[in-house]
Amino acid sequence: xxxFLSVILSDLASRSISLLINKCSKPTLPSVEERLQxxxxxxxxxxxxxxxxLITNQAMLQQLNMLRKEMYRGYYTLGNxxxxxxxxxxxxxxxxSNYFKPSKLNPAKRIRYLWDGGQTxxxxxxxxLGRLQVTLEDMREFVxxxxxxxxxxxxxxxxxxxxxxxxxxxxxxxxHIMNFLLKEDTPGxxxxxxxxxxxxxxxxxxxxxxxxxxxxxxxxxxxxIVCFSEDDLEDASMETLRDSGVIKHQNNATGGKMILIxxxxxxxxxxxxxxxxxxxxxxxxxxxxxxxxxxxSNKIACFGTTQALRVKFFTQEAYWYFFxxxxxxxxxxxxxxxxxxxxxxxxxxWNGCFMSSGxxxxxxxxxxxxxxxxxxxxxxxxxxxxxxxxYANFDGPWEVVESAYVRRVNGISSEYILILHDYQTCSVPNxxxxxxxxxxxxxxxxxxxxxxxQFGNVRPQGKFKVLGWRSHLPPYHDYMFSCEVLKxxxxxxxxxxxxxxxxxxxxxxx
Numbered sequence: 001x002x003x004f005l006s007v008i009l010s011d012l013a014s015r016s017i018s019l020l021i022n023k024c025s026k027p028t029l030p031s032v033e034e035r036l037q038x039x040x041x042x043x044x045x046x047x048x049x050x051x052x053x054l055i056t057n058q059a060m061l062q063q064l065n066m067l068r069k070e071m072y073r074g075y076y077t078l079g080n081x082x083x084x085x086x087x088x089x090x091x092x093x094x095x096x097s098n099y100f101k102p103s104k105l106n107p108a109k110r111i112r113y114l115w116d117g118g119q120t121x122x123x124x125x126x127x128x129l130g131r132l133q134v135t136l137e138d139m140r141e142f143v144x145x146x147x148x149x150x151x152x153x154x155x156x157x158x159x160x161x162x163x164x165x166x167x168x169x170x171x172x173x174x175x176h177i178m179n180f181l182l183k184e185d186t187p188g189x190x191x192x193x194x195x196x197x198x199x200x201x202x203x204x205x206x207x208x209x210x211x212x213x214x215x216x217x218x219x220x221x222x223x224x225i226v227c228f229s230e231d232d233l234e235d236a237s238m239e240t241l242r243d244s245g246v247i248k249h250q251n252n253a254t255g256g257k258m259i260l261i262x263x264x265x266x267x268x269x270x271x272x273x274x275x276x277x278x279x280x281x282x283x284x285x286x287x288x289x290x291x292x293x294x295x296x297s298n299k300i301a302c303f304g305t306t307q308a309l310r311v312k313f314f315t316q317e318a319y320w321y322f323f324x325x326x327x328x329x330x331x332x333x334x335x336x337x338x339x340x341x342x343x344x345x346x347x348x349x350w351n352g353c354f355m356s357s358g359x360x361x362x363x364x365x366x367x368x369x370x371x372x373x374x375x376x377x378x379x380x381x382x383x384x385x386x387x388x389x390x391y392a393n394f395d396g397p398w399e400v401v402e403s404a405y406v407r408r409v410n411g412i413s414s415e416y417i418l419i420l421h422d423y424q425t426c427s428v429p430n431x432x433x434x435x436x437x438x439x440x441x442x443x444x445x446x447x448x449x450x451x452x453x454q455f456g457n458v459r460p461q462g463k464f465k466v467l468g469w470r471s472h473l474p475p476y477h478d479y480m481f482s483c484e485v486l487k488x489x490x491x492x493x494x495x496x497x498x499x500x501x502x503x504x505x506x507x508x509x510x
Contacts, residue, residue: 040074
């Protein structure tokens with residue numbers, strides 16, 4: 001009996017040990033989050049490799065654009081998931097009112113629920129993972145054909161440095177413009193060809209055109225690149241075209257006389273004026289010359305001899321990818337989850353505004369700590385709440401249609417800064433990157449920076465000017481604000497009597 005029990009116990013012990021060893025040695029399946037991170041890395045390799053190639057095939061560009069959008073969506077969802085655990089801590093740190101807490105009923109916060117459809121974050125991760133897998137499976141032919149596309153001549157920057165030198169997320173738009181400019185006219189085609197570029201203010205139309213004009217292929221193709229403003233076109237005549245406008249580039253070595261004419265409009269142009277202008281152009285420019293006309297108005301679409309290019313703001317997912325790269329620079333955002341959570345909240349507040357990214361990204365990088373970033377987020381939210389309470393249709397922080405109000409971090413509690421209007425000049429006053437309005441290039445750039453104005457100890461009085469942002473991309477504009485110091489009792493909302501603001505205007509209690 002003892003021998004029998006010994007055998008049984010020995011067998012049970014060996015089985016238990018074997019089971020324990022198998023259980024410990026069995027590899028655990030990666031979580032949805034880990035699988036998404038790995039898949040996003042594969043997608044990013046393809047996207048960054050494609051951005052370093054000259055792709056002229058329109059179908060390939062469309063497919064790349066689809067992959068890029070899924071990548072942005074993936075990183076945005078992953079960021080939401082990672083930052084979710086830090087939102088409660090951030091809310092305590094910010095010490096702001098319930099107005100600023102996430103709420104599906106609050107229009108200012110509704111952006112984070114735009115596409116969740118009531119799903120949990122885990123369900124969203126699974127959905128995005130599935131979409132990425134399908135999209136990546138469809139990219140096999142794309143990767144094969146990509147190997148035959150020539151490489152672009154550029155320095156091997158890291159991605160955060162690359163977007164400081166190149167346009168971000170505009171590869172399809174750029175290729176649309178390049179295809180129009182370099183394509184030879186078919187016999188019987190209307191000459192000169194006209195490409196309308198339509199988009200809202202500050203979406204990047206001028207920057208897009210400047211990049212096209214800087215391309216070596218365009219410079220070698222046209223003997224001259226001339227830029228006109230709408231003021232130059234009031235009296236459309238041959239003398240007007242000859243004597244006005246700004247020559248952005250001149251190349252006598254081409255041997256041809258083809259001219260590229262850039263017309264930038266901020267308001268509608270009368271159709272009769274356009275017909276006279278186009279008639280003059282047909283008489284005085286050589287065959288193969290081209291015209292690009294940009295405007296916020298859809299009415300210019302009928303002026304084109306080809307399909308209009310419509311430029312839109314980035315989606316929230318694409319803007320977050322762009323904002324994070326610029327805010328963290330060479331730092332790995334995953335190593336700073338609390339800062340990443342605050343950065344995502346800041347990006348949501350700015351809602352795709354390029355100028356806000358330009359103003360704040362350098363500020364955040366220079367003050368890489370949770371306390372400062374939390375202070376920035378708190379001030380941004382106060383700024384938005386104050387102006388939304390004054391103007392029901394307050395669209396964005398730097399789209400100053402109405403006057404906007406802002407408080408300084410180190411300022412007096414009863415003192416506010418009124419932003420009267422914004423304007424821009426050129427920071428590179430040479431022939432290559434001059435403004436369309438030569439008078440603008442002579443405007444003196446203010447010495448007071450936005451950082452000094454908002455977070456420093458400088459205390460301007462009365463009316464003054466602030467340098468908001470200096471663009472790092474052509475045409476290298478300086479964006480400035482005209483401001484005035486006001487006391488709280490002088491703050492006036494549109495269609496309202498003057499009102500004195502108190503703590504309730506910032507959700508800080510009575």
